[in-house]
Amino acid sequence: MATLADIGVSALINILTAFAFLLAFAVLRIQPINDRVYFPKWYFNGARTSPRSRGGNFVTKFVNLNVMTYLTFLNWMPQALKMSETEIINHAGLDSAVFLRIYTLGLKIFVPITVVALLILIPVNVSSGTLFFLKKELVVSDIDKLSISNVRPESIRFFVHIGLEYLFTFYICYMLYKEYDNIATMRLQFLASQRRRAEQFTVTVRNVPHISGRSISDSVDHFFKTNHPDHYLCHQAVYNANKFAKLVRKRDRLQNWLDYNQLKFERHPDKRPTRKTGFLGLWGEKVDSIDFYKQQIKEFDKQMALERQKVLKDSKSILPVTFVSFKSRWGAAVCAQTQQSKNPTLWLTDWAPEPRDVYWRNLSIPFVSLTIRKLIISLSVFALVFFYMIPIAFVQSLANLEGLERVAPFLRPVIELKFIKSFLQGFLPGLALKIFLYILPTILMIMSKIEGHIAMSTLERRASAKYYYFMLVNVFLGSIAAGTAFEQLDSFLNQSPTQIPRTIGVSIPMKATFFITYIMVDGWAGIAGEILRLKPLVIFHLKNMFLVKTERDRERAMDPGSVDYPETLPSLQLYFLLGIVYAVITPILLPFILVFFAFAYLVYRHQIINVYNQQYESGAAFWPHVHSRIIASLLISQLLLLGLLSTKKAAKSTPLLVILPILTLAFHKYCKNRFEPAFRKYPLEEAMAKDILDQTTEPEINLKAFLSDAYLHPIFRSFEEEELVEVRVDKVRVDRHQSHADNAETDDISSPSPPHHVYQPTSPPHDVYHHGSPPQYAYNLSSPPHYGYQYRYDVDT
């Protein structure tokens, strides 16, 4: 058990770490050479094309020599606060703005709660006598003297805690209601203010039935011409190009190697680079690298030409999925919300995601298998959450020194060295766990992909939910109840339902110090690490060194990323849970959470303004999940308080606390009815209003041309004739503000933001494959969770 002094030391260490990170950030960010790592957003939206530098000489191009800028090293904070919310929405989308609102919500909720809880509960707890009754069995820390543990059993003071639980619940519900209301309004305003976009007119249709003697396209045309005669416009068939896309990815990798070798050769023209032909270039015949890769790429091009023909000619490559477009938003809204066919598993319609949000690979999953996939993944998530320790313990039992020596006897002399041995003994057992936790988000994302969702945004929300369950069970409950989740599950199954909150509740106050440390390590230092962007920094400079030839290559080497919702949202929700649970139990924990929320708010505001480049716009579709998980936190806190108090023999209070969860649930249900449809459906009133507006302002618009290939698989842009590509891209260049018909993204002219939303898939490193046509698409090769065809905002330079 930690004393107050221990906590102080821990806080000091973490504050110093955080400051070290901040200092490093402050120094690194003002170096022109790092400008593309810390301010990529401005490059993407076209506001910057080269690093800011004050001097004109060679050195100042890379290093900042201005001493003044070092002194004001925290000035990014006020800068981050300058931009208004409306500007943020224009600059980085509604998703980002609402994401930031979660942090301000945290502040709005916890500032008053902290004040009230500290002022009222600390005196109540401290003055309430001693922990004499516990001393025999448990070591008592100073923190515990400030907590509810210090109150004598059967004390009347518990009614203060119950009263505050009521007060806090009502206050949090009130804030949640206001926030939901706000965000729903923001979402509707955002959707209403958007200009014409392809997804407003388009629905996805899954499970198009095969009718013998008729192509999929014909069936779709016939079905929608019959059943939506006044509204149907056209449709976009979806081809199964997964194999082709794989080839393209491989070819791009080869292209990168070619670039690397060519650059190497240019720098040292005296020595042509070579490589071995065998596995991973480790053995085999030595060949000239440049020739080798050129040869390989040539072969790939042939293969790809074949595959391309196959995709286009083979009718089997047309998937029973299609994007159907309508003449009006009203027609699309109607089709998306209604059941089409007598057989409810055929002709399934839903809103189309944005073109850049589509996860193409999953469109080829047969609809029939979705139920089974979902079942299997649910079971796997359950197993992962509760039994993940089993394989890790198994690996750990293997990954000891004896095992290592058996597998690799040649390492024995090294391992037997004393200091290496002790290092390995301390290191190996934890290694498996650390690797697992590092790749966990990737595993969860892959699981979500197996579930078969067809939008990146849905995938991220699903992965986020899974991560939350994992954290709830293994971080929150796991830390409190001690022992692996599997052991807990077993003991819970054998305990009575009323015993569980009691078991957990009673050990909650004792874990406060642990969670305070957790908040400081994971929250404070973690967020400070987030702003430093160490990984992208290193990767950028590596790429810069080995691959970049032109200024354009350098831009492409920038990897702004986007807010990592699958990881940040669940941990955010964990902090809400901690704050709400400990508010009445150990209020001293609250200030630490407050610091987290304030600091994280600043950091993410800075990152969203300067770094992240949103990958898709879901219109804050994640908010209902955040809301319901805060509600879940409230319920958990009420149950645990109930359990805790029942061990304090304050049984009279039980009926009082039983009412609270019921009221909370009723509130949740009300909010769901009141606001959730705004996030799931598109009201006809809204659709009609926008349609009418369009008709009056632009009655002559050629919608068909506008929608024609908005939902073309990105791979297909390379299929068409060069001329066509030429024309299309020229149009984009000449007429950037008007009707980017081929990429379905229009700018909001009325908004003051610069023309940065020019929606262009990035191009591959070189245009060899494009036969000189302007760069049109690219496949992101980097991080595994973003696997697939990833669109990126880009600006042609």
Next chain:
Amino acid sequence: MATLADIGVSALINILTAFAFLLAFAVLRIQPINDRVYFPKWYFNGARTSPRSRGGNFVTKFVNLNVMTYLTFLNWMPQALKMSETEIINHAGLDSAVFLRIYTLGLKIFVPITVVALLILIPVNVSSGTLFFLKKELVVSDIDKLSISNVRPESIRFFVHIGLEYLFTFYICYMLYKEYDNIATMRLQFLASQRRRAEQFTVTVRNVPHISGRSISDSVDHFFKTNHPDHYLCHQAVYNANKFAKLVRKRDRLQNWLDYNQLKFERHPDKRPTRKTGFLGLWGEKVDSIDFYKQQIKEFDKQMALERQKVLKDSKSILPVTFVSFKSRWGAAVCAQTQQSKNPTLWLTDWAPEPRDVYWRNLSIPFVSLTIRKLIISLSVFALVFFYMIPIAFVQSLANLEGLERVAPFLRPVIELKFIKSFLQGFLPGLALKIFLYILPTILMIMSKIEGHIAMSTLERRASAKYYYFMLVNVFLGSIAAGTAFEQLDSFLNQSPTQIPRTIGVSIPMKATFFITYIMVDGWAGIAGEILRLKPLVIFHLKNMFLVKTERDRERAMDPGSVDYPETLPSLQLYFLLGIVYAVITPILLPFILVFFAFAYLVYRHQIINVYNQQYESGAAFWPHVHSRIIASLLISQLLLLGLLSTKKAAKSTPLLVILPILTLAFHKYCKNRFEPAFRKYPLEEAMAKDILDQTTEPEINLKAFLSDAYLHPIFRSFEEEELVEVRVDKVRVDRHQSHADNAETDDISSPSPPHHVYQPTSPPHDVYHHGSPPQYAYNLSSPPHYGYQYRYDVDT
């Protein structure tokens, strides 16, 4: 514990009771005087206008003297089987046909299961040794020797039981799948074969917002003209006429008394009937009854005229609810399935129920209160299910002899008589419980009404669900676990979740004899009582004696009722539960259930053909509930078997049985996705096909006239000018088959059935109030659960 002989005796008694009922029915049904009690359906559909009688003399008009007909007293059974399913659908609607299919499903499921279980399990159980290990603690019956209790712990024979549980689960799931598929197809065919009906074109719109300076009607017109410009036709405002309806009901009651007295006077012209003016006619001044009632009715008429003016003139009596009609089924389908307004709690659309299915009174409930109402009712149902014994025990403690003597001391001499005392002592304590159980369905129906559903069919489904929970907890679990539900709840809360199935599972085999007796008393004898229709028989003859003057009055005295879904469906589901749970545990119970299903099937087939007159047609909307409750039964049986086996130390089998519930749940989810939309939504394909058919066959139809007052509150038909009424009714008479514009019910010309669906609210006993216009409406005064304005099929004579 009952022995086999005890069961035999009990079976004999119940079989004799059932036979006595059947015999009584056989005798009573062939008496011409009872013809209207046992064959009312034929009167309502116009196939009969007077009782069949073979002779012409006075006696044979009332009593059947033909001896031959008495000998063939069971010939109603083959008669009941004669009608084909298609004919039943035409004769009594899809609801009735699907209701009967539940019984055949029961037979299809349990006949093979019974055979397999008896052939395999009885030998396995009997030969498996003795119940030696139990003998010390429990009394063992013969039945137990045939059950799983007889198998030694740790026996390998348990794998036979587990294997059969698997087999039965798969078989039941397969049958359920086939049945769901069948019924979904039947429903769609039924809907497709229906001719033009008002509800196909109409949606209910709730929570129409009040816009200042605009009437509700104007808002509705404006909103739908804007947002459904091509499809909106017209709308029907809803008036709050609840108070007026109450007056009408009271007036009808007075009218009945007047009729009674007039009849009395006609029969005994020498003595004018008198009554006292005080409370219930018990004291006060003596007056002439006929004059008194005439005077009262006159006053009521005045009051009603005032109220009528108020409803029509006061704009506040227009409710924010409206029935909106569309030009096409497609338009209505679209409006019903989509969200209309930005604020998801305004302009809530849903399919309109049939006009006769509308529960008008609930339309005036403010939408805001619905969430709270639902919450309160959920809590009340929970309390009712688990704590209903508390108030009853309280009443019982009061309703003893001392209490009675204290309340009514003048009764003391009577009570003190010995035989009366012993009778009361045996009778009083059970009285409260019996009264409670008798009025329980009514209580549940009132609760459902408070929840605010606007269709009778929904109300009945909700009441049925509540009754099922009550039966599950208090009949099934209550009988097994012994003790009140409240005690069980308490012990379950303090037991571990794995302990609960164990506690219940272990006592299941021991309760087999109880449930066998239950099936015989409640199932066999109960169903035989159902066919006898004792209550309607008595009421009909009483009415016949005191109120009936003309042949028309006699017809009105018929009370065919309709299938009592809120009571029959839950008990049916209980039998499924019993059969499924005991199939592998005590298979000897199965034949009893088989007899129940077969017998009940015959009886209900007879009743549906000859007696019941369906009150509404929901298109088998109750089926998904039946399906999911059978699935729930499967889950319960699997859990209980798991619990039972774990006490038999057959722990190795646990993993095998854990898989089964997961598979069952997955099957349920699949069925839900696959079939349920057919019961909740109306596919656009279907709507469009019917629209096109209509356009080609009847391009000239005046839809507006057809829909004009389909959804007029029944009370309003009396509001309009006599001429209008005259015209409307004439139209109906002349042109019965074509466009009953005012009552929204058309006959299926193509069907061979007689023109019996002429949808006419029944008329009040006398036309005084109607100033000579043909009878137009009536309010059912009888049973409380059917409270409200009830439509009845009727034929003008």
